[in-house]
Amino acid sequence: xxETAAPRRSAEARLVRGASLFVGSGGxxxxxxxxxxxxxxxxxxxxxxTPFALTAIYLPTVGIVVAAARxxxxxxxxAVLTFALGYLLAAIAWLVVRADALVPAEKSxxxxxxxxxxxxxxxxFWRLMPFGYLAVAATLAQIAAAYARGPDAGNPIVPEMLFxxxxxxxxxxxxxxxxxxxxxLDRTSHAVRAKATATAAAEARRFERRRxxxxxxxxxxxxxxxxxxxPNSTVLTHHADMTLRDLERLRTGRxxxxxxxxxxxxxxxxxxxxxVDDSVRLHADRPASGTLAVPSDVATALAAAVGEALRNWQxxxxxxxxxxxxxxxxxxxxxxxxxxxxxxxxxxxxATVPPDRIGLRASITDRLAELPGGWSAIDxxxxxxxxxxxxxxxx
Numbered sequence: 296x297x298e299t300a301a302p303r304r305s306a307e308a309r310l311v312r313g314a315s316l317f318v319g320s321g322g323x324x325x326x327x328x329x330x331x332x333x334x335x336x337x338x339x340x341x342x343x344x345t346p347f348a349l350t351a352i353y354l355p356t357v358g359i360v361v362a363a364a365r366x367x368x369x370x371x372x373x374a375v376l377t378f379a380l381g382y383l384l385a386a387i388a389w390l391v392v393r394a395d396a397l398v399p400a401e402k403s404x405x406x407x408x409x410x411x412x413x414x415x416x417x418x419x420f421w422r423l424m425p426f427g428y429l430a431v432a433a434t435l436a437q438i439a440a441a442y443a444r445g446p447d448a449g450n451p452i453v454p455e456m457l458f459x460x461x462x463x464x465x466x467x468x469x470x471x472x473x474x475x476x477x478x479x480l481d482r483t484s485h486a487v488r489a490k491a492t493a494t495a496a497a498e499a500r501r502f503e504r505r506r507x508x509x510x511x512x513x514x515x516x517x518x519x520x521x522x523x524x525x526p527n528s529t530v531l532t533h534h535a536d537m538t539l540r541d542l543e544r545l546r547t548g549r550x551x552x553x554x555x556x557x558x559x560x561x562x563x564x565x566x567x568x569x570x571v572d573d574s575v576r577l578h579a580d581r582p583a584s585g586t587l588a589v590p591s592d593v594a595t596a597l598a599a600a601v602g603e604a605l606r607n608w609q610x611x612x613x614x615x616x617x618x619x620x621x622x623x624x625x626x627x628x629x630x631x632x633x634x635x636x637x638x639x640x641x642x643x644x645x646a647t648v649p650p651d652r653i654g655l656r657a658s659i660t661d662r663l664a665e666l667p668g669g670w671s672a673i674d675x676x677x678x679x680x681x682x683x684x685x686x687x688x689x690x
Contacts, residue, residue: 315375319358322355322409340388340389351381352382355377379416389404410436411467553591554589555589557632560632561579567599567605575622577624582628601623601685605623620639623636631687636684637681639680642678668690670687671684671685
């Protein structure tokens with residue numbers, strides 16, 4: 296048997312269901328409470344009125360509970376309307392078919408006990424109409440109570456009616472506010488989810504754009520530069536193969552290998568440096584013991600950072616009077632790896648690099664920043680060369 300998760304219910308739906316179960320259970324409770332009194336007062340009206348009133352008032356409350364338990368709010372709504380109309384019909388019918396018998400002055404007609412409960416049920420689905428209903432129901436109830444006690448009881452109908460309305464108006468207002476709070480929570484939750492979805496989509500687009508910028512700059516442009524320098528060379532063939540491989544991987548969504556060891560990281564950096572300029576010195580400091588598993592995307596990003604730093608050295612570090620020297624150093628321990636590209640060229644001010652120049656940003660800064668544990672730093676100034684550092688720390 297396949298188990299499926301229960302559908303997520305809105306806050307408003309859960310509150311409506313809870314309120315419906317509360318009102319319906321309250322009606323069943325009042326049915327048990329008033330049944331003995333109703334049967335004892337059956338002589339106050341025609342014989343058929345008591346069973347009719349009990350059925351018309353309390354049977355819909357059973358329907359409210361059953362429908363609410365099944366999350367059938369359409370049926371709950373019909374049951375609530377039946378409950379409210381049933382009470383009004385029972386109260387009006389009593390005034391029409393009442394007998395001459397009276398209740399003691401200290402007693403009250405059983406139907407006058409609950410005019411607020413049908414109004415409370417209406418508040419689950421409506422906001423203003425229940426309060427008008429409450430005024431009508433309380434008025435009928437107090438008129439019926441006055442007739443049941445007789446003219447000599449001295450019943451103050453208006454104060455009793457106002458008290459009945461005020462007594463029930465507060466829980467009715469609370470019910471209306473409760474349902475509106477649920478509706479507001481749903482709107483807020485929907486807005487938050489929509490904003491989170493839009494933010495995630497925008498971030499995904501930015502991430503893919505950065506990946507494409509990095510690929511374009513690291514391999515596509517590098518391939519074109521190599522083709523302009525040395526057509527049909529082995530380096531050009533390697534560049535073209537790597538570019539096509541990465542483009543195909545992006546197109547198909549095929550993942551890269553999970554991790555590589557430190558020797559593979561150094562080999563990738565060495566190959567990248569040699570492709571740019573095979574005269575660049577590279578020194579690697581490996582840990583004396585232990586192995587470091589480096590995520591493949593980190594290894595690719597470090598090699599790309601070295602390649603970009605060396606290309607910038609080639610293009611910008613030298614001057615007519617000074618041929619800039621450059622060196623690459625890889626340092627690693629049991630939990631981290633770091634690569635430094637240092638030159639003694641003319642230097643530059645990183646703050647003056649135009650935002651449309653994607654080399655340093657796409658291949659070094661953004662690419663390392665988006666990797667867990669990745670970092671980068673560029674220390675440069677006019678007249679004192681450039682020092683590019685990039686690294687990764689295991690988490």
